[in-house]
Amino acid sequence: MEDGTERKGLITVLFENGTDIRNQVMQFTPAGSTIAEDIAITKISYYTINGSIYYPKYLNLYTSGTNHLLFVKRLSAAGSKIQLFELHQKYKSNNTGEETVYYFITLPGSAKYETIELTSDKLVPNFDIKMSGMVADCPDLVQKIKSKKPAYNYSLVSFGPKKIEVMKRIISEYNSCR
Numbered sequence: 011m012e013d014g015t016e017r018k019g020l021i022t023v024l025f026e027n028g029t030d031i032r033n034q035v036m037q038f039t040p041a042g043s044t045i046a047e048d049i050a051i052t053k054i055s056y057y058t059i060n061g062s063i064y065y066p067k068y069l070n071l072y073t074s075g076t077n078h079l080l081f082v083k084r085l086s087a088a089g090s091k092i093q094l095f096e097l098h099q100k101y102k103s104n105n106t107g108e109e110t111v112y113y114f115i116t117l118p119g120s121a122k123y124e125t126i127e128l129t130s131d132k133l134v135p136n137f138d139i140k141m142s143g144m145v146a147d148c149p150d151l152v153q154k155i156k157s158k159k160p161a162y163n164y165s166l167v168s169f170g171p172k173k174i175e176v177m178k179r180i181i182s183e184y185n186s187c188r
Contacts, residue, residue: 013053019041057081064083067080
């Protein structure tokens with residue numbers, strides 16, 4: 011919880027469907043109880059399920075320019091300077107069971123809920139220029155990104171796994187930069 015306390019129990023969370031939950035409350039049933047209570051989303055710092063941690067973040071989905079406050083799964087280590095998050099969406103309204111995964115980062119000094127989507131105009135096109143500016147305090151990493159080495163660069167049309175691989179490498183090296 012935002013007040014530093016930990017609560018165990020069951021929570022009902024809308025984190026896949028793109029619905030903005032900013033003004034909503036979550037249903038929480040404390041462990042050992044059958045009575046649900048309402049908790050404002052802004053009172054929840056994060057929640058965990060099977061070892062995965064989910065944080066509320068503003069997400070610009072579909073590059074629409076509209077931010078949605080949703081829970082996203084953290085993929086990077088707790089102490090990473092740059093944090094990497096995933097939003098997994100399942101569309102149950104079609105016969106193919108389409109699934110989409112979006113990825114977001116937060117930078118050192120970012121506002122609490124702020125994120126950057128990996129295909130947003132804050133990163134692509136010109137990933138080499140934009141990302142190198144974000145890690146400017148790490149000259150060796152900047153050089154690798156600016157030289158457009160494949161392991162340190164992606165474009166708007168790169169496949170998702172490539173973007174994640176590049177971002178994880180950048181995060182790892184940025185964390186070890188002195």
